[in-house]
Amino acid sequence: MTLKPIYKKIKTVYIYEIICKYTSERYIGSTTNIIKRKNSHKKMSAKTASVSIINRSNWTLNIIEKFNTKFKLVQLLKEQWYLDNFPNINMKRALTINMMKIKEKRKSDKRYYTNNKDDIEIKKTIYRKTIYKDRKNLLDKQWRNKNKETINLKNKNNIYICECGSEIRRDSKSKHNRSQKHINYTSSKTAS
């Protein structure tokens, strides 16, 4: 997907939700023209997830956040943040990892950074909090799946059965030795 990362001028962006008043289902979107968008939702194709809410004809559109930016990317990052953190019926991500690979032409220009500092910092923060985290979780999961047997074996070898009958991990032995169950066992043994 190609994405023009920068609007020609600063735009006011609206992150909005469409809530079904019957089921409380939520659809999340973003736009630079809220009135036009609200009307267009009323005649969207069946492919859009919001259609099921609109068709029930008892819904409300709320603005969740309003901000100014020159970056389309900031808009999508914010939208994706809401998608990741609130229940919703959306079927598509606002942002994919490929879209983050867009290079900014004047990235190294100091004056450019100073003029757009706020937007750039927001972008970095949201990137760290959403995209980076998503990606890391995915990679961690892939790694765990790939190494499942090794991990299981390692955990198995790491477990032993204490004389008190508890199944414990070797690295938590000293903690276990201070546990009530273990103390009760040792004291009963000493007493007999």
Ligand SMILES: [Zn+2]
């Ligand atoms: Zn024990």
